[in-house]
Amino acid sequence: MKHLAHLNKYFIKYKWWIIPGVIFVIISNIFGVIPAQVIGHAFNLITEEIAIYSLFNGFNRQELVYSIFSKSLLYFGLLVLILYLLRGFFLFLMRQTLILMSRHIEYDMKNEIYAHYQVLTLAFYRRNNTGDLMNRATEDVNRVRMYVGPAIMYAINTTVLFILVIYSMFSVNTELALFSLLPLPVLVVTIYLVNTLIIKKSEKIQEQLSNLSSFVQERFSGIRVIKSYVREDHTNETFEVESDGYRNSMLNLIKIQALFYPTMLLLVGLSTILTVYIGGKQVINGAITPGNIAEFIVYVNQLTFPVTMLGWVTSLIQRASASQKRINEFLKLEPEIISTNTDTHELKGKIDFKEVSFTYPDTGITALKDVSFELEEGKFMAVIGRTGSGKSTLANLLLRMYDTTNGNIFIDDKNIKDLNLKDYREQTGFVPQEVFLFSETIKNNIAFGVDDASDEQIINASKSASVYHNIEGFEHKFETMLGERGITLSGGQKQRVSIARALIKEPKLIIFDDCLSAVDTKTEESILKNLGKIMKGKTTIIIAHRISTIKNADKILVMDEGRIVEQGTHKQLLKLNGVYAEIHKNQLLEEDVLIN
Numbered sequence: 001m002k003h004l005a006h007l008n009k010y011f012i013k014y015k016w017w018i019i020p021g022v023i024f025v026i027i028s029n030i031f032g033v034i035p036a037q038v039i040g041h042a043f044n045l046i047t048e049e050i051a052i053y054s055l056f057n058g059f060n061r062q063e064l065v066y067s068i069f070s071k072s073l074l075y076f077g078l079l080v081l082i083l084y085l086l087r088g089f090f091l092f093l094m095r096q097t098l099i100l101m102s103r104h105i106e107y108d109m110k111n112e113i114y115a116h117y118q119v120l121t122l123a124f125y126r127r128n129n130t131g132d133l134m135n136r137a138t139e140d141v142n143r144v145r146m147y148v149g150p151a152i153m154y155a156i157n158t159t160v161l162f163i164l165v166i167y168s169m170f171s172v173n174t175e176l177a178l179f180s181l182l183p184l185p186v187l188v189v190t191i192y193l194v195n196t197l198i199i200k201k202s203e204k205i206q207e208q209l210s211n212l213s214s215f216v217q218e219r220f221s222g223i224r225v226i227k228s229y230v231r232e233d234h235t236n237e238t239f240e241v242e243s244d245g246y247r248n249s250m251l252n253l254i255k256i257q258a259l260f261y262p263t264m265l266l267l268v269g270l271s272t273i274l275t276v277y278i279g280g281k282q283v284i285n286g287a288i289t290p291g292n293i294a295e296f297i298v299y300v301n302q303l304t305f306p307v308t309m310l311g312w313v314t315s316l317i318q319r320a321s322a323s324q325k326r327i328n329e330f331l332k333l334e335p336e337i338i339s340t341n342t343d344t345h346e347l348k349g350k351i352d353f354k355e356v357s358f359t360y361p362d363t364g365i366t367a368l369k370d371v372s373f374e375l376e377e378g379k380f381m382a383v384i385g386r387t388g389s390g391k392s393t394l395a396n397l398l399l400r401m402y403d404t405t406n407g408n409i410f411i412d413d414k415n416i417k418d419l420n421l422k423d424y425r426e427q428t429g430f431v432p433q434e435v436f437l438f439s440e441t442i443k444n445n446i447a448f449g450v451d452d453a454s455d456e457q458i459i460n461a462s463k464s465a466s467v468y469h470n471i472e473g474f475e476h477k478f479e480t481m482l483g484e485r486g487i488t489l490s491g492g493q494k495q496r497v498s499i500a501r502a503l504i505k506e507p508k509l510i511i512f513d514d515c516l517s518a519v520d521t522k523t524e525e526s527i528l529k530n531l532g533k534i535m536k537g538k539t540t541i542i543i544a545h546r547i548s549t550i551k552n553a554d555k556i557l558v559m560d561e562g563r564i565v566e567q568g569t570h571k572q573l574l575k576l577n578g579v580y581a582e583i584h585k586n587q588l589l590e591e592d593v594l595i596n
């Protein structure tokens, strides 16, 4: 329960929804209890009037007695109807306040969680899978909403009704009240147990269903692989096994659910029988009137629903508490990378790595070891090296996605940790190795990093990235939708759209992480030529595998196993006759083989 204390701030915020809500609950219940008393009186009236009516047997007056009798009964009927209508009206107001409040809290919570997700670092996203992140923002929030809305509403409702009904019952007759209420605790416990079982089974089913959907989703995405490996039948079989498990669990749940209502009705029936039996005895003894029995039967029936709710509410609170615990775990996480500086700084692009080492926190892999280099502002630097040698890690550190484990990075002679990170990243362009495009129009994908980008800017960026002609070739040009709802771009086209997205920002520092691998050498040349023009006087870092991409760089870093093994210009490195010269030789040989 202590986890739910996090929600108190919302209750305070929405106190003007809760207070009227509680008042409506009380009023609606008063209008629920009075009809029982009216029915009791009506019942007594019937018995008395029948006796009077029989007394006048054979007299003319009997007709008059009958008309008075029926009129008064009609008035009673109308009164009960009006009372129930009023009850209904206040129930409506109760839901309008308390349930609506829960929707507002749900909205606030989702915003709070989403905003917190945004400040958490890349390492957090590596540690947690997307499904889990989504679950906390949707499933868990939904469970908590069930607590702040229905659970609280029914809890207040049940308490108020209980007080009113029990007071009315005991004020009529203590013994009858005790016997009528006797089966109710059994009902509460039974419903709680059955409900907990139902919830447990439902959760398992939910999990099976989500496994099933993930399975189907993945297989649909990988349909090309399935078809080319002729694994359709095998996939079908796996699906059937999963599906069978889901069906069996569902059948099991339905069996339990089928027992739920009969058990409830049985216990309520038992209560009614006890009321009639004990009440009958009391009537014979003259302690109560027959009308009181009718009144009690209405009470017992009125209590049934809230009592059922009591068991339900208890399990709702338990689930909400578990969910809130999970949500709190995330909300309490502090981002590892904090930037408190709010000063803006015009980025010049001087970079200085001083004995930088970096170990990935979750895997313990040391990706950079004692890396030191300097790059003057406005220069073009390239990084080359075998796969896994730490090139992308270097880019990650340069964008401060992670902080160094040892050593320091200086940008314009300022420690990167002291920079205003938002301001720094805004002036930096980054093209990642794995292209990610949103399921949006090409135009929106290119304009992603800029507010209110003009058409001209978008066109120029696409021209610089040598993707303009491809886009113009599509039927809807820049309005072409990408992703699931639209077309699929080729690998090279994706890379170039991603480059255009970085170029439109007109960054002071640009980092290309192996993002020219899927474009042919001619296109690459034209991109590099454009880049040379755009980035003139601005710092450019290109991570690449092809010497042709980087031979004009002012400085080339050659990396191996997390270390810089060589650095210099193309000519200097060739002279060294080391790793770089070896890569160069091999690539020349490859080209020869291809040409011949």
Ligand SMILES: Nc1ncnc2c1ncn2[C@@H]1O[C@H](COP(=O)(O)OP(=O)(O)OP(=O)(O)O)[C@@H](O)[C@H]1O
Residues within 6 Å of the ligand: 126, 360, 362, 363, 364, 365, 366, 367, 385, 386, 387, 388, 389, 390, 391, 392, 393, 394, 433, 514
């Ligand atoms: N997010 C991560 N968490 C843990 N380890 C990582 C992570 N990213 C990379 N590594 C590890 O760090 C090492 C360096 O990887 P990095 O991606 O920097 O290499 P790279 O030189 O860019 O390789 P490639 O040319 O194949 O892209 C590798 O051993 C890799 O397994």
